[in-house]
Amino acid sequence: MTAARTHRTAEEIGRTERGPRELPPLGRTKQVPLPDVITGTLPNGLKVLAAHRPGVPMVEALLRIPAASPSPVADPEWTAGTEVLAETLLAGTASRDRVGIDDDLAAVGAELGVGVDPEWLQVGGSALASGLPELLDVLGDVLTGATHPDDEVARERDRLVERIAVARAQPRTVAREALQRLRFGDHPIVSEMPTAEAVEAVTAERVRALHADVVVPEGATLVLVGDIDPDAAIAAVGEHLGGWTGDHPARRLSAPPMPAPGDxxxxHRPGSVQSQLRLTAPGVDRSDPRHPAFQLANLVFGGYFSSRWMENIREDKGYTYGAHSGQEIVPGGAVLSLDADVAGDVTAAALLETRYELGRMIAVPPTEQEVAAARQYAIGSLLISLDSQSSLAGTLSSLDAAGLDVEWLRERPARLEAVTTEEVAAAAAEFFAPSRITGVVVGDAEQVGPRLTALGGVTVEEQA
Incomplete structure (x- = not known):
């Protein structure tokens, strides 16, 4: 009779008769495999970045146009109009209807998509490298000749209203909008989603007027990454987009105020069984010499699965499925964000433990072991994130928007390698101090309010 096999724990598997198995030493980090980036600017003001990235016979294209509202405060009508503009940009031109655009793109294995936020209108997609001229031809056609037909505007407007209704019922949307209002007041950056009423009022005439106002080349940047000759690609852009004109430069979003510390x-979200915990503080701009130390301090606190905050409120306490901290880049700087969704009955406990972990970043600074692990994760994840043409194009585009270039990216591993544990500890004490933090909790105030307010530093928002 065969003896029953016993289950071995992970600790037992990792041990031998002579003690724990030793892990092999980590090797030196490889250089980030980044291509040279060729830059050109067309006479119309369009900036073009082109990089040769072979491996697959494709090219990735990403056009970013500054699309800020001319109003100094949040403007629901502007947000609604630009949303409908983005939804109908590929709906047809004088020479192609929607089907014609799709057919011409499909013929060269291409696709295009459009998105908009308070800062940018973006048109992005990919194609076979040999089909770049055809992709640029379609792109130039929609940029200069999109007609935004009345029936397409009406159809997309109705769909957008439905999507907004669904999104506004989600607690994460409620939390995001509350956090943005707390951070930035009435600055236009808070207008990430229009109201249904504003969308319903958008007309095709308004969309066409917005196209002439927003879709302009001066100040826009087109990034091309793929199996291309960069100089030939820039010449092709000039051929197909050189006729794109505008009577003014694109409008950049002004820098919002940084969130002030406070309660x-x-x-209140009646009947909510979960609470959304969203905390924030000013972050660190990527050009700041303290940024590498801040990045590692953030990883130690809550930036990846092995972080202190995750270990506490997920692994140890079981309050949440996930907790994450990180930076959001905004014009002129960055903001730190701490996100966790927790059950209603442990909302106060989760906030208490979060404050404890923030304080512990000062009282018990990151150790050599924690910093080494965070450093390896940061460099390794950077290498992985740049592995595809699309991710490299997106990174180059976002860096260009911040006034940085590929050399900043190329030197990033060396900067992370050079950071000392003492510098990470200093960044932890400076940027994760509980006294810098503010934020919102979205939940049923009748259920979670008494315990939260008893903790102190929590104010119940007055209902309109």
Whole structure:
């Protein structure tokens, strides 16, 4: 009779008769495999970045146009209009209808998509490298000749209203909007989603007027990454987009005010069984010499699965499926964000443990072992994130928007390698101090309010 096999724990598997198995030493980090980036600017003001990235016979294209509202405050009508503009940009031109655009793109294995936010209108997609001229021809056609037909505007407007209704019922949307208002007040950056009423009022005439106002080349940047000759690609852009004109430069979004420290605001969401915890503080701009130390300090606190905050409120306490901290880049700087969704009955406990972990970043600074692990994760994840043409194009585009270039990216591993544990500890003490933090909690105030307010530093938002 065969004896029953016993289950071995992970600790037992990792041990031998002579003690724990030793892990092999980590090797030196490889150089980031980045191509040279060729830059050109067309007479119409369009900036073009082109990089040769072979491996697959494709090219990735990403056009970013500054699309800020001319109003100094949040403007629901502008947000609604640009959303409908983005939805109908590929709906047809004087020479191609929607089907014609799709057919011409499909013929060269291409696709295009459009997105918009308070800062940018973006048109992005990919094609077979040999089909770049055809992709640029379609792109030039929609940029200069999109007609935004009345029936397409009406159809997309109705779909957008439905999507907004669904999104506004989601607690994460409520939390995001509450956090943005707390951070930035009435600055236009808070207008990430229009109201249904504003969308319903958008007309085709308004969309066409917005196209002439927003879709302009001066100040825009087109990034091309793929199996291409960069100089030939820039010449092709000039051929197909050189006729794109505008009577003014694209409008950049002004820098918003940084969030001020203060009480956490409790936003009442009746009947909610979960609470959304969203905390924030000013972050560190990528050009700041303290940025590498801040990045490692953030990883130690809550930036990846092995972080202190995750270990506490997920692994140890079981309050959440996930907790994450990181930076959001905004014009003129960055903001730190701490996100976790927790059950209603442990909302106060989760906030208490979060404050504890923030304080522990000062009282018990990151150790050599924690910093080494965070450093390896940061460099390794950077290498992985740049592995595809699309990810490299997106990174180059976002860096260009911040006034940085590929050399900043190329030197990033060396900067991370050079950071000392003492510098990470200093960044932790400076940027993760509980006294810098504010934020929102979205939940049922009747259920979670008494315990939260008893903790102190929590204010219940007055209902309109």
């Amino acid at each position: 956490v605001r409790l936003v």
